Structure formats: C-alpha cells, structure tokens
Amino acid sequence: MSDHHRPKIVILGGGLGGTTCAFELRHALGDSAELTLVSDRPRFSFLPSNPWVAVGWRKADEVQIELAPILAHKHITFIAHGAERVEPMLNRMRLKGGDHLDYDFLVIATGPELAFDEIPGLGPEGYTVSICQTDHARAAADAFERFCTDPGPIVIGAVQGASCFGPVYEFLMIVDTELRRRKLRDKVPMTLVTPEPYVGHLGLDGIGDTKSMLESELRERQIKWVTNARIKHVAQGSMAVEEVHPQGYTSLHDLPFGYAMLLPAFRGIPALMGLEGLVNPRGFVLIDEYQRNPAYPNIFGLGVCVAIPPVGKTAVPVGVPKTGFMIESMSTAITQNLRDIINAREPSHRATWNAICLADFGDGGVAFVAQPQIPPRDVNWSAEGRWVHYAKIGFEKYFMRKIRHGQAEPAYERLVLQAMGINKLLPEDPRDTITAA
Numbered sequence: 001m002s003d004h005h006r007p008k009i010v011i012l013g014g015g016l017g018g019t020t021c022a023f024e025l026r027h028a029l030g031d032s033a034e035l036t037l038v039s040d041r042p043r044f045s046f047l048p049s050n051p052w053v054a055v056g057w058r059k060a061d062e063v064q065i066e067l068a069p070i071l072a073h074k075h076i077t078f079i080a081h082g083a084e085r086v087e088p089m090l091n092r093m094r095l096k097g098g099d100h101l102d103y104d105f106l107v108i109a110t111g112p113e114l115a116f117d118e119i120p121g122l123g124p125e126g127y128t129v130s131i132c133q134t135d136h137a138r139a140a141a142d143a144f145e146r147f148c149t150d151p152g153p154i155v156i157g158a159v160q161g162a163s164c165f166g167p168v169y170e171f172l173m174i175v176d177t178e179l180r181r182r183k184l185r186d187k188v189p190m191t192l193v194t195p196e197p198y199v200g201h202l203g204l205d206g207i208g209d210t211k212s213m214l215e216s217e218l219r220e221r222q223i224k225w226v227t228n229a230r231i232k233h234v235a236q237g238s239m240a241v242e243e244v245h246p247q248g249y250t251s252l253h254d255l256p257f258g259y260a261m262l263l264p265a266f267r268g269i270p271a272l273m274g275l276e277g278l279v280n281p282r283g284f285v286l287i288d289e290y291q292r293n294p295a296y297p298n299i300f301g302l303g304v305c306v307a308i309p310p311v312g313k314t315a316v317p318v319g320v321p322k323t324g325f326m327i328e329s330m331s332t333a334i335t336q337n338l339r340d341i342i343n344a345r346e347p348s349h350r351a352t353w354n355a356i357c358l359a360d361f362g363d364g365g366v367a368f369v370a371q372p373q374i375p376p377r378d379v380n381w382s383a384e385g386r387w388v389h390y391a392k393i394g395f396e397k398y399f400m401r402k403i404r405h406g407q408a409e410p411a412y413e414r415l416v417l418q419a420m421g422i423n424k425l426l427p428e429d430p431r432d433t434i435t436a437a
C-alpha cells in the first residue's frame with residue numbers, strides 16, 4: 001500500500017453511487033484512509049428530477065450541486081476532469097490531461113455511456129431528445145417549448161437493450177399532464193414504444209401489479225403502445241419501428257412525431273471498455289457477491305456500471321434497471337467490505353439489492369417495493385395514488401439535502417428503514433460462521 005497507515009481509495013464517478021460511497025467511506029473509515037473522488041464533471045446531478053426539467057417544472061440548476069466544497073469539507077480530494085483509461089494491472093488510472101493517479105483500492109461508479117450511435121438518427125445529435133443527463137433534459141425542455149407552438153404526434157419510449165424504464169413511464173405521463181394543463185392534449189396523439197414484452201414489465205418481469213396499473217393508466221390517458229418494439233432508424237419527423245409478435249413474425253410501424261424521447265441502451269464507459277477480466281464485452285464491471293471484481297480483487301463496482309444478467313428471455317432484448325436504493329445498498333456493502341479488508345479480514349457483506357421506487361406522473365404516480373429487485377421476491381408490492389407525486393417531491397428535497405451535507409445515511413433514515421423491515425445488507429452468510437468456528 002502507498003502509505004502503511006493510510007490506504008489510498010479512489011472512487012471513480014461523482015453521481016449517485018460515487019458520492020454516496022465516498023461519504024459512507026469517510027464516515028466508516030474516519031481519517032484512516034486517503035479518499036479521492038474522480039468525476040468528469042464538477043457537479044452532482046439528481047437524475048430522477050430530469051423528467052421535471054424536461055417539461056420546465058424544474059430548472060437544471062435546481063437539481064445540481066457543486067461537489068468541490070462538499071468534498072473538501074469531508075477531506076476528500078476532488079479531481080473533476082475524468083479518467084481517460086483505468087490501468088488495473090498497474091493499480092492506477094490515466095486522467096484526461098495525461099496525469100496518472102495511483103490507488104490501493106478503486107471503487108468504480110461511472111454510470112453508463114449512452115449508446116445513441118447504435119441506432120441511426122437516435123439521440124440529441126439526431127432527431128430524438130434525451131432525459132438521461134440533466135443537460136440533455138434542459139435541451140429537451142427547449143425542444144418541448146418549440147413543439148408546443150406547433151403541436152403534433154409524440155412518441156416516448158425506450159430502444160432495444162434499454163434497461164431504465166421507470167423514467168420512460170414517468171416522462172410519458174408527465175408530458176401528458178403538462179399538455180392537458182396547456183390545453184393542448186387534444187392536438188397530440190401519444191404513443192409509447194418499448195422493447196418490454198408487456199407494459200409494466202420494467203426489465204424486472206413486473207413488480208406487484210405494475211402490468212395492470214400501467215396499462216390502465218395508459219388507457220385512461222389515451223396513450224397507445226407498441227411492446228416488443230425494435231427501433232430500426234429515426235429520421236426527421238418519423239421513426240421505423242419493428243414489432244416482434246409472440247408468434248415470431250414481425251410488423252413494421254412508421255410512426256410520425258413532432259417530439260420524441262427514446263431512452264437509449266447503455267454500455268460501459270470508454271475508460272473501461274475492453275479491459276479483460278474487469279468488464280464484460282459490453283463494458284460493464286464484473287463483480288462477485290461482495291461487489292468485488294474477481295480478476296482484480298482491489299477493485300469494486302456499484303451502480304449502473306455493473307454487469308447484471310437480464311431477467312428471463314424476451315423477444316426483444318431488455319436490460320435490468322439499477323435503481324437508487326439498490327445502488328445505495330451496493331455502496332454500504334462496499335464500505336463494510338473495504339473496512340474489513342483494510343483491517344485484514346475477509347469481506348463478508350452482501351447488498352440486498354432491494355428496489356424502492358416512486359414513479360411520478362405529475363398528478364399521481366406508482367410506488368413499488370421489490371425485495372430483492374430480481375425475482376423471485378419476498379416482497380413484491382406496488383400501489384398508486386396522488387400521494388406518490390408529493391412523496392417524490394419530498395424525496396428529491398431530502399436526497400439533495402443529504403448530498404449538500406455530505407451524508408450517506410443519516411441515523412433517522414436507518415431507523416425508519418429498519419422499522420419498515422428494509423435493509424441494505426443481507427444477513428451474514430451462515431457459511432462464514434461455519435468457516436470461522
């Protein structure tokens with residue numbers, strides 16, 4: 001180790017997973033470790049608010065926080081120009097600009113690279129808007145304002161291989177709500193296109209009754225849908241969508257639009273792509289049950305950048321979402337395991353990967369709890385109502401406050417979750433007790 005007393009831990013990524021893990025590590029390790037956070041942007045973005053940014057309900061600045069002062073306050077070194085290439089054989093990374101940064105332990109939390117280039121015409125460089133990044137959502141809001149001066153059909157959805165469906169349903173319903181408020185909805189035919197085999201699958205084979213709930217929500221809002229959809233290409237004002245029918249044949253839809261948002265497939269970031277043993281062919285970080293890379297055991301992964309196999313087979317590829325609470329549970333497991341390793345103990349902590357989600361529709365919403373997120377589950381619950389909209393606003397304020405104060409999990413949050421029987425860590429593995437005995 002670089003310094004016998006102070007191992008050097010580098011956290012790569014300043015999003016939800018990276019910042020949470022940095023704060024949690026500082027809390028758990030005190031000053032016994034040197035912490036550095038490397039991001040490729042100076043600010044934290046609360047991505048769940050992006051659908052609101054894209055219809056003008058929030059300004060981009062309201063959902064972003066400067067990281068430098070908060071990290072400085074926590075004695076965490078901050079490098080804001082990003083990693084060019086991780087060099088796991090050498091325990092270092094090359095930063096953008098050419099410098100090298102050494103580490104004893106690396107926590108990778110880089111989120112996804114957005115694979116717009118896989119479909120001709122897709123994305124902000126093409127003909128569809130995006131809500132995946134806050135800057136994209138800001139541009140989507142400008143496009144929405146222009147659209148409202150000359151309304152036409154809207155297509156919202158996700159492409160083949162996408163894994164993040166919650167924001168798609170949210171954005172669809174939020175746009176519907178906003179158009180009704182502007183008394184424009186009667187001029188706008190709306191369609192959902194999705195690779196999911198059924199509405200409400202969400203990459204998770206549904207949670208509770210999400211299939212019926214979301215189908216009925218779409219019917220009530222007179223939104224049409226195409227499931228098992230594969231986007232062939234997008235052009236100015238129209239997209240070619242192939243529908244794969246259960247019987248095996250396909251049909252082609254030529255969908256016109258005046259405004260379209262399609263969530264892209266994700267892949268790993270270029271700084272990791274092709275690193276044998278560290279990532280899979282799509283660039284996602286390979287991890288074991290302790291969030292640790294099997295080939296490089298001093299590297300951990302959390303968040304959207306980790307490799308998780310799909311849930312069951314579908315006619316069109318559908319990925320598994322990595323949701324916020326699940327990511328926080330990965331952060332807790334990594335923190336506890338790193339503390340063990342630094343204290344010469346074997347890692348034993350495993351994240352629950354529970355999902356607790358609030359999908360806001362602007363005038364209502366759907367909440368769901370999946371324990372664990374991947375089926376079969378012990379808890380498989382969903383509910384709907386106006387309260388979800390207010391709960392999501394409350395959660396946004398609460399989470400932004402946590403980041404501003406450099407906190408990962410305040411004591412009262414832990415108590416509330418414990419009272420609800422929702423844990424971030426699995427019970428100790430009985431095999432560990434047997435081995436230790």
Ligand SMILES: Cc1cc2nc3c(=O)[nH]c(=O)nc-3n(C[C@H](O)[C@H](O)[C@H](O)COP(=O)(O)OP(=O)(O)OC[C@H]3O[C@@H](n4cnc5c(N)ncnc54)[C@H](O)[C@@H]3O)c2cc1C
Nearest residue numbers: 013014015016017039040048082083110111303304323324
């Ligand atoms: C629009 C949207 C809405 C969502 N809403 C919800 C929700 O309501 N509830 C929920 O549970 N989940 C939601 N999610 C899913 C998930 O919680 C978020 O995507 C979450 O932000 C993922 O956290 P992360 O840390 O893995 O990635 P991110 O938050 O994307 O962070 C990755 C970070 O790594 C940085 N980075 C990338 N490349 C480099 C590099 N080369 N060097 C250094 N840094 C780099 C990025 O700039 C970014 O700061 C949503 C996702 C999206 C896209």
